[in-house]
Amino acid sequence: MIFPSCIGFDIETAGDKQEYALQPVRKTTNQAWVTAASFARGEKVAGQLYPSKALIEGMLKKAIEADAYILGWNVAFDASWCIATGCEDLVMQVKWLDAMLLWRHAQVEPEGDTIPKSKRRSYALANAMKTYYPEHAGFKDFDDFQADDDESMQGLLTRNKGDALFVIRLAEKFWGELNDRQQLAALVEARCIPLVAWSKVHGLKASRPAAESLKRSLTEEADKLYAELLASSPEIEGVNLGSPKQLQKLLFKDWQLPVLGTSKKTGQPSTDKFALFDLALMDPRANTLKKIREAKNNKVKYAEATIKALDYNGDGCVRPSARIFGTYTSRMTYSSQDKTKEVVTKTTKAKGEHQVVRNVLVPTGIALHQWKRGRDYRRIIQAPEGFGMAELDFAGQEFRWMAVASEDETMLSLCAQGQDAHSFMGSQVANVEYMDLVNRFHAEDPQAVNDRKAGKFCNLSYQYRVSAKTATKKARVEYDLDVDVPFIKQTQLIYKQSYPGVQAYWRKQILDCKYQGFAETFAGRRVQLPGAWAGEDAWANESTAINYPIQGTGGDQKYLALAVARNHLNRFDGKFYYELHDGLFFIFPLGKMAEAVPFFTHLLSNLPYKKAWGVDLPIDFPVDAAVGPSWGDLKEV
DSSP states (O other): OOOEEEEEEEEEESSSGGGGGGGGGGGGTSSSEEEEEEEETTTEEEESOOOHHHHHHHHHHHHHHHHHEEEEHHHHHHHHHHHTTHHHHHHHEEEEEEHHHHHHHHHHHOOOOOOOOOGGGGHHHHHHHHHHOGGGGGGGGGGTTOOOSSHHHHHHHHHHHHHHHHHHHHHHHHHSSSSSHHHHHHHHTTTTTHHHHHEEEEEEEEEEHHHHHHHHHHHHHHHHHHEEEHEEEEEEEETOOOOOHHIIIIIIIISSOOOBBBTTTOOBOOOOOHHHHHHHHHOHHHHHHHHHHHHHHHIIIIIIHHHEEEEEHSSSSOOEEEEOOSSTTTOOOOEESSEEEEEEEEEEETTTTEEEEEEEEEEEEEEEEEEOOOHHHHHHOOTTTTEEEEEEEEEHHHHHHHHHHHHOOHHHHSSSSTTOHHHHHHHHTTOOOOHHHHHHHHOOHHHHHHHHHHHHHHHHGGGGOOOHHHHHHHHHHHHHHOOOOHHHHHHHHHHHOOOHHHHHHHHHHHHHHHSSSEEEOOOEEEHHHHHHSSSSHHHHHHHHHHHHHHHHHHHHHHHHHHHHHTTTGGGTTTTEEEEEEEEEEEEEEGGGGHHHHHHHHHHHHHOOHHHHOOOSSSOOOOOOEESSGGGGEEEEE
């Protein structure tokens, strides 16, 4: 496809506090404002300081009339400020495109949790300018966004115009590096930009009473457990259980427990959640200690963090910030806090007293992507007054994509209506009849519930060729399964025997990706695999070759769902709220929930995969729906 018609767009912002410049909701309370806005077509660029709402409206209308994309860098930010300015209806009509995301589409490489954020590749516009147009990058040197004198404002406008102009050149360059399928995947993904922008402005309603209740219950739980442990182990008095050094002394010197591993950072005996989980299986004191730490950590991370965000935002909402294409596998991620910069005075021997700039975290949001499953935790997130919440969840998403990719006959048959893949695998592990386990599970038989959970763990973990050691940790910590390495190895063998097509898929993917130098989703999105295919790097590249088509396609599926949903949300006055794991969360007015939920359930269960991706799928991808006043009170429809 040729590069689409685009209007380059960039805005600059400021506020009563420096951090407010990154918070578009502050525009609605007159605590922040747009300081500059620029628009570019081809090589022509125009900009204005302190632009009026009418100017922004005119630009949006012009793009709609010309059927042109509005193109920016991290453009969801710009779109959110347009919404905060009062142009929501126009923002939702406009076609948006993000040059930064096009760069990721063209060149993204695997970056997992093992790579520190500080060492991950930067996709900042300043970095792109230095890489591709170093001779023109000087305008990015201006960074005093809070200044308001005439000279500084002209420097700001120059930077603003440069952003709007060069974003077109960069986007056209990256577009040329993509094939037709990659381009289409990027356009589908871009359809969610205004939906994400709306959520950034309005946030998620959070219940302070629910957060405070959770805080009280977790405090009581931690205090009760501590009293029990203190009675049996008085040596813990005065020990800071949050200090790794003091915890090491308690566990390995005072209690003489075995060292099960060492920290990669310090080389000292590990006290992380995995080590503590294993020790808890050996010693009741360590088990109580683990529960105390969990209660305290959960209180801080979920209850207190919510209260802090509510206090900071002041409008009853929390604002976890969505990042489109946040992981290399394409998934959307959420940051719990905004960053701002602060000038502080320090004194050192070398420089004496001097000023330095440091990053400061601002508690605008919550750790949404890590939120716990418990009802008391999820009741904190609510629908706004007059609205209900609806979760539309792709049932067995990754299992189904592995079934399609591997063409395994048993897997495909388990995707038929009425089948239960996790009960099937649970029956294989427990060596019982499949339908017997299904019936006992629905009757809430405790053993059947545990057997099915083991089957779910096997289905969702082993398809990615995980090692026995890693799988054991995951089973214990994430699924609360009391298993050991021999059990894991035995069930891995059962899994391979049950789904022989999966191993064939592994082999084929490794060979294909080694030859091509990239892995690809069903939608055509790619990740580059430039590393060595031998030695220490081999396992990582092979794992990406196996995992990426499944996990990446799951992300593409949700972008396609949002692209389709965007066309119909206005009909029901609905809004995209947030996304997590396999689910998309929407809010609808209470009076329209009964009509909207079945409509969107059917719509998203029948996505246009052939039209969007050019693929015929052998199975359906049904969506399950649940509705309620809060996340914790959702009930299946």
